[in-house]
Amino acid sequence: MVTIKDIAEAAEVSTATVSRVINNKGNVSAAKEKIIKQKIKELGYYKNKKKKSSQPGIKDVAQAAEVSTATVSRVINGDAYVSEEVKEKVLDSIKSLGYTPNVNARNLRKKQTNLIGVIIPDILNTVFGRTLRAIEKIADQNNLDLLIFNYASKYSRLENFFNILERRRADGLIFISGEYNKKEEELIKNFDLPLIQIFRDRNHENLTIPNLNINNYQMAYEVVNLLYKNNYRKIAFISGSPLEEHKSSRLLAYEKAMTDLDLEIKEGFVQKGEYDLDSGYQALKRIIENYSVPEAVFAANDEMALGAMRYAQDINLKIPEDIALIGIDNIDISKDSVPELSTVDQPYFEIGKKSVELLLRLIKGQKLEKDEYLFEHQILLRESV
Known part of the structure; x- marks a missing residue:
């Protein structure tokens, strides 16, 4: 196969000069350009042009199926965690585009x-x-x-x-x-x-x-029912999640349990916290200062429950006589608090x-x-x- 170096030697010029002529870059005298083109013709040199592959890729499949490339990859690899509807769309797109997965690339990726x-x-x-x-x-x-x-x-x-x-x-x-x-x-x-x-x-x-x-929903539902069995009726909830859009399972279960038990969710008795001590403290403070004293407070984690406990003690409420408290997580300090905090244990x-x-x-x-x-x-x- 004739190379640029062969042309350069035949025309007695540098390979850079030959390259400029081949790629129409200019800066070559007319005489030299004529000689180079003549040698190219004599030696039968053809520029190796890379043809753009017409083979569709994984991005084309993803675009056609209106999904992510990761989803296409999961379908190709037989991943079970893709809905049948999405899987069918991806497979249809693969078939219509004539896409063939790159086996070598997949094998390389699978190397652990x-x-x-x-x-x-x-x-x-x-x-x-x-x-x-x-x-x-x-x-x-x-x-x-x-x-x-x-x-x-x-x-x-x-x-x-x-x-x-x-x-x-x-x-x-x-x-x-x-x-x-x-x-x-x-x-x-x-x-x-x-x-x-x-x-x-x-x-x-x-x-x-x-x-x-x-099962957060079941757990929260059980907690509210347990408080009810212990004769608490005015039950407040301190959530760590939004109170309107995208409510957590724990908040939804609290609302459902209160409804099923025919208990009123008092105005202001659902407050948002940030899963820390101070937000629990401030949440109970807002409830009591702006509304009334709950009989029990169910907090979405122990830290907020302990923060609420601190506020209750600051205003001289007796626990559990005046107000009961329960959290979730069973963190170490929950059993070291005075009084010991009721909670929900998870198998971490x-x-x-x-x-x-x-x-x-x-x-x-x-x-x-x-x-x-x-x-x-x-x-x-x-x-x-």
Whole structure:
């Protein structure tokens, strides 16, 4: 095959000069250009033009099916976590476009690195921290390395971490999350790695990605009924989620239980907190200063319940004689408070352990039997009720 170097030697010029003539770049004298073109013709040189491939790609399929490339990838790989309707749209688009998956690229991607990503909203949160310790222990037993990211609701950093995982060829991801978040959902939809979620409130979510949690709705419903059985009627609720759009399962269950028990939800008796001590303190303060004193307060986590307890004690309310309090999570300080806080215990270690086991199955290409794994909770009645 004739090369640019052959032309340069025949015309007694540099390869750069030949290249400029071939690519019509100019800056070559007319005499030299004439000689070079003559040698090109004599030697039979043909420029190797790269033809744009007419073969459709995965982006073309995604665009035609109106889904993300990650969804197309899941369909191609036989992932069970795609609805039949979406799966049919993708398969129809693949057929109509004549798309053929790149087997070599898929095989390269399947080469395991034993690296797993873990995303945690707040590493200082007791619940998330306990779960992370379980994940670390089981990962170590399976010779897995963890790349842990504490994103603190900074979604631009979260997207960047997803990109880092893909560049590092991580085998999969465990996403410790919580209540509904539209930005998180959009990122997850386009994430093309095996993925397990923990503590995701699925009440408003259309995703079918495997999730591990307790049954928050059932748990909250049981708590309200237990307070009722203990003769409490004026029951307030401190939520960590929005009070209108995208209500949490816990808030919805509180409202349903109150309705089923024919109990009135008093004006101002549902307040929003931020899952910390101060927001619980301020929530109960707003209820009492602006409305009335509840007989019982059910908080969406222990920290808000303990904050409410502190306010009740600051205004000399006796617990549980004047006001009862119950939280969720059974954090360590809940049993060290005075009085001891009633709460709901969750099996954090079992949830963390199971998340690693399920992710390993997905990495191996195995299908899971369901997309929702619910664990048992336990209501612990202590001195505050």
